[in-house]
Amino acid sequence: MHVLIVTDLEGVGGVLNYPDWCTPAGLRNEAGCRFLTEEVNAAVAGFFAAGATEVTVDDGHGSGGSIRGELLDGRAALQRGSRVPPDQDPCDVLAFVGQHAKAGTPNAHLAHTQTPEAVDFRINGVSLGDFGQIAYINYNDRNIPTIFAAGDLALTKEAKELVPGIFTTAVKEGFNRPLDMSCPAGEVMARQSAAVHYPRAQVLASIRKEAGLALQKYLSDPGSFAMKPLPGPYRAEAEYRATSPRLIPLVGDLPPRRITTGLHDTVDGAFREFYYYEWRKPDPEHHTLL
Numbered sequence: 001m002h003v004l005i006v007t008d009l010e011g012v013g014g015v016l017n018y019p020d021w022c023t024p025a026g027l028r029n030e031a032g033c034r035f036l037t038e039e040v041n042a043a044v045a046g047f048f049a050a051g052a053t054e055v056t057v058d059d060g061h062g063s064g065g066s067i068r069g070e071l072l073d074g075r076a077a078l079q080r081g082s083r084v085p086p087d088q089d090p091c092d093v094l095a096f097v098g099q100h101a102k103a104g105t106p107n108a109h110l111a112h113t114q115t116p117e118a119v120d121f122r123i124n125g126v127s128l129g130d131f132g133q134i135a136y137i138n139y140n141d142r143n144i145p146t147i148f149a150a151g152d153l154a155l156t157k158e159a160k161e162l163v164p165g166i167f168t169t170a171v172k173e174g175f176n177r178p179l180d181m182s183c184p185a186g187e188v189m190a191r192q193s194a195a196v197h198y199p200r201a202q203v204l205a206s207i208r209k210e211a212g213l214a215l216q217k218y219l220s221d222p223g224s225f226a227m228k229p230l231p232g233p234y235r236a237e238a239e240y241r242a243t244s245p246r247l248i249p250l251v252g253d254l255p256p257r258r259i260t261t262g263l264h265d266t267v268d269g270a271f272r273e274f275y276y277y278e279w280r281k282p283d284p285e286h287h288t289l290l
Contacts (some may be wrong), residue, residue, distance in 0.1 A: 003047045003215065003219065005040060006134060007077075009061040010110035011102040011151030012036045013171030013203045016109060018189035022061070036098050037068040039150060039171070041233050042204045045187040046211030051219060056091065059100075078102050093218055093225075094138055096210065101174075103130025103188075103282040108154035109174030113238075114278075116188035116248070117211075119181050121238040123270055124257055126230060132162050132200035137268045140176040143204040145225035146215040150207050152195065165224040167214035169206040173195040181256060181290065185244035233263040236274040239290060251279040256290040 014035045015021040021032040042057050055076045059067040065175065077202055101108035103118050104127075113121045113129045121128055131149065138144040148167045151160040156168035175194045183191060217224055236259075243254045260272040277286045 001052050001092040001093075001215070001217070002056070003052050003093055003095055004077075005043055005055065005057045005097055006094045006099075007036060007040060007058060007060045007096075008098045008100060008130065008151075009033070009036055009066050010098070010112075011171070012039060012117040013197050014199065015098075015110075016188060017193040017197075019041040022110075024065070033068050034071065036066055037071045038204060039207055040067065040076075040097050041071070041073045042207035043095060043148065043150065043211040044076045046208040046213075047095070047215050048075055049208075050215035051216060054085070058189045065109055073189065073267040082164055091144060093215070094135065094146040095148040095214070096131060096134075096146065096159075097150045097207070099131050099149055099155050099159075100129075101152060102127065102132065104178045105129075105158065106155045106176075107174050108176060108178075108192065109152040110189060110192050111154065111174070111176070111178075112188060112192070114130050116185045117240045117243060117247070119179075119239040119241060121236070123234055123236050123267065124230060124232075126228075128162075129158065131159055132269060135162060135227065137271065138231075139227045140230060141266045141268050145218070145222070145227070147213050147225050150210075152198050156236075158212055162228050163225055163233055164228070165217070165226070167210045167217070169203065169210050170198065171203045171207075181239065181240070181241060185241040186246065188241075194285045216288070230267070232267075233265060234270040235263050236261045236270040238274070240278075254282070258288040258290060259286060260288070261286070 020026040020028045057079045101111040104114040105111045135146040150169040153170040153173040264270040
């Protein structure tokens, strides 16, 4: 029984804002990485107690290196670099720790989808964030269910909407209005930083308990983690703000736009085409200027 834990940093309890906590040069980045590793360890302990024989931790935050290997539970393997597709390195179930809510979510903390430029991302009209994208790729294309998610309260609600049977732990609760296209990309994270953070001991105990219960439920009733139906063929679409000053040196000064893909037989195929065109110069076939 192999569990793959997908991690991020913005959805960790005690992580207060983006520049100080979520960037390698941030004053509090080391503390944020330690908090993430503690939450991962709680999930690892819960999964092994419930019958897991193998747990792999995907160090998934954008900057990389956020899992502190010297603090990680010694029973867990650590995966860094480009994510290896589960069909090449099989796992049985997915879990998420430190996950944030999708862009535009009310009362979320550090909500965004991939980057602050994204206003809303959809596949076949269903709005999805990072959680939903990864979960659907694995469920629809590879028959790998998601059984557990930890993050801010808004993320847990988002996860339950897509996976009604999922087990979750909320680590904090945001108090921020959803942001529309009028908010510049460079201000998105700063406007999403208000939150109350739940007691640390309570959070870690809940993650361990709920992760264990999730795996026990899967072992007794795998079908209970079915996702909200999303039949193919698949088309991805999203609205993007103008590029933030931080990214202009890397991708260029791109205008507000809608990006649309063709139809694909797999969810992963639609995502791959979308992210191929995400930072390319707009063309009439895939982009509509807003």
